[in-house]
Amino acid sequence: MKRLTVPAIRQRKQGGLTVEPIVMLTAYTARQAQLLDPHCDILLVGDSLGQVIYGLPSSVPVTLDLMTAHGAAVVRGSYHSVVIVDMPFGTYEASPEQAFASAARLLKETSCAGIKLEGGEAMAPTVAFLTERGIPVMGHVGLTPQAVNVLGGYNARGRSEAEAAKIVRDAQALADAGAFAIVVEGVVEPIAVAVTEAVPCPVIGIGGSARCDGQVLVTEDMLGMFERVPRFVKRYEAIGDIISGAAARYAAEVRSRTFPGIEQTYQPK
Numbered sequence: 001m002k003r004l005t006v007p008a009i010r011q012r013k014q015g016g017l018t019v020e021p022i023v024m025l026t027a028y029t030a031r032q033a034q035l036l037d038p039h040c041d042i043l044l045v046g047d048s049l050g051q052v053i054y055g056l057p058s059s060v061p062v063t064l065d066l067m068t069a070h071g072a073a074v075v076r077g078s079y080h081s082v083v084i085v086d087m088p089f090g091t092y093e094a095s096p097e098q099a100f101a102s103a104a105r106l107l108k109e110t111s112c113a114g115i116k117l118e119g120g121e122a123m124a125p126t127v128a129f130l131t132e133r134g135i136p137v138m139g140h141v142g143l144t145p146q147a148v149n150v151l152g153g154y155n156a157r158g159r160s161e162a163e164a165a166k167i168v169r170d171a172q173a174l175a176d177a178g179a180f181a182i183v184v185e186g187v188v189e190p191i192a193v194a195v196t197e198a199v200p201c202p203v204i205g206i207g208g209s210a211r212c213d214g215q216v217l218v219t220e221d222m223l224g225m226f227e228r229v230p231r232f233v234k235r236y237e238a239i240g241d242i243i244s245g246a247a248a249r250y251a252a253e254v255r256s257r258t259f260p261g262i263e264q265t266y267q268p269k
């Protein structure tokens with residue numbers, strides 16, 4: 001099967017809501033990508049790997065080196081999905097030129113199909129600059145986790161009329177600038193629907209609405225790897241419990257010298 005392309009994703013939306021919703025999950029490693037790839041349209045190498053893999057308090061400290069290493073691993077582990085890599089905080093906001101240098105490094109060193117960056121109207125000139133120079137851009141509006149120090153937390157956005165209108169304007173500015181898709185995160189449902197209706201490109205929700213053009217979740221969240229997850233996460237499995245259970249049984253068998261058993265030991269001929 002040939003790998004999906006950015007234009008194919010963009011074309012999923014033709015006027016109204018996508019007929020075939022876009023399926024997106026995060027992936028950070030090659031093996032995880034292999035398992036998710038057949039079921040997804042897009043694999044996102046999210047800067048959420050800062051918290052999920054590295055135990056950081058937010059995505060703010062994540063570096064371009066980290067995104068490059070994990071992005072390359074996910075591309076190597078997939079053959080079907082479009083791989084998009086997050087631009088980490090501090091590598092694109094200063095100028096379109098700074099963004100281009102960072103994004104070009106991601107494309108060259110990971111072979112990803114495009115990048116994602118956070119921000120609305122303020123980032124529109126950068127989105128146009130990159131798109132016109134051959135770098136597909138996915139936007140990200142609403143709750144933008146890299147702005148946690150300005151927002152003061154991870155609460156849902158768009159509760160006031162002014163905030164709601166600003167989020168719609170942000171999405172419109174990104175779409176006008178050429179974004180091929182936009183993530184809308186952590187907004188009250190009517191705003192997710194308003195954004196989806198306002199822009200011609202696909203809108204992918206997380207903490208949004210079923211009436212977006214697609215959905216994304218952090219894979220570890222939906223697998224049940226964490227005790228505390230946002231309200232918008234649905235847990236499809238309880239993998240955390242499975243891992244602790246296996247570790248507990250292994251520990252008990254090592255302590256009772258019942259592992260390794262006959263099947264796991266080499267015997268002389």
Ligand code: KIV
Pocket residue numbers: 026044045046047048049086183185206216217218
């Ligand atoms: O970093 C991430 O995982 C993301 C998604 C949640 C959209 O940006």
Ligand code: NA
Pocket residue numbers: 046047048059086
């Ligand atoms: Na992100």
